[in-house]
Amino acid sequence: MSTFRVRPYTRTGGRTRSNTTLAIETIVTTNERAAQDALTSTAEHRIISDLCRHPHSVAEVAALLRLPLGVVRVLLADMSDLSLINVHADGEGDEDGRPSISLMERVLAGLQRI
Template sequence: MTIRVRPYTMTGGRTRSTTSLAIETIVSTNERAGRDALTSTAEHRVISDLCRTPHSVAEVSARLRLPLGVVRVLLSDMSDLTLINIHENMETGEKGPTMALMERVLSGLRGL
């Protein structure tokens, strides 16, 4: 599904999010998103529908055909409103992602 408005209008001109979200961070819709559907923005509803199954931040960006920065701001807003769950990545070390995670990402990219 593609949202057809200028990306900066979706974020109110903001380019930074309040929550730090790596591209591999997994997000999923929680039960509150369904209850608050009438008060959510159109973008939040689209993301909520998509994230009924867990997706990475990069996948949300790619599937909605939106810039990564815009998706990070929207997901951060949704997190602040407790409309999504952010699943902490257990595979990062002091210096970044583990080799196993990077291999899975590469395998997924090859599958596209």
Template structure:
């Protein structure tokens, strides 16, 4: 019997072992927060795991926390912890959204989200 394709792609490492069993990040990260790799992160200085290096490589182009989780096929909570660790080490920069209901930037942001969802 052939295994489903999704099962073949799964890692043998349990997601929360990547975070040392932590389930909550030290910082409050929104899923739409943007993450970019710092100069230190581009050189992987202080990247302690394969997952950390993968996030640094992925975020050389600025991406949202949700995109990082999707690209790495990891739970959002795990990715938030990993990104928080990387930010604390100075390997990534986090750009939190500054949305205020009813202002121009929130409308533009929602339009970008809608366009991104349609593109899926």
């Protein structure tokens, strides 16, 4: 029996960018609307909703789903636009908008735990 594999970018309709930009360290969580819209969401949205019941960074979601970061960014941005997830602004960074060293160390530690 052969297995059919879907190319990752077919999950986003071939899109590699979205209107909402999410940094890799951005924390996302599922909200109440995701549970209510479970029947109308796509399969990918349902999987991400289940995963993000606990806070995860965009990078962690990509790693846990074993999908390219670009694909996960588009999926999460779509979910944010549909108000299916909460995007938590970290607020840590310098005046140029770059993440702080402590934030990068925490992201690295989280990725190493995966």
